[in-house]
Amino acid sequence: MDEGWHIYSQHIGYEGPIPTSFTFNESDSYSLNGETQEPTPEKEYDESFEMDLLFFSDEVKFIQPITIN
DSSP, rough: OOOEEEOOOOOOTTTSSSOOOOOOOOOOSEESOOOOOOOOHHHHHHEETEEEEEEESSOOOOBBBBBEE
């Protein structure tokens, strides 16, 4: 990510900004195995949303476990 930017966690309350989400194409070659995983996010109070926000700065790796069919 560019300096000063961030990406939100997948786990932000419904009253906050739009959380990160993923959509996977269906395939006969694999099936999803559980939820998309993320590392522990940073947490900071945001006055605009009047709530604690969970986000990532610099770099983040989300992992989606799969099973090969």
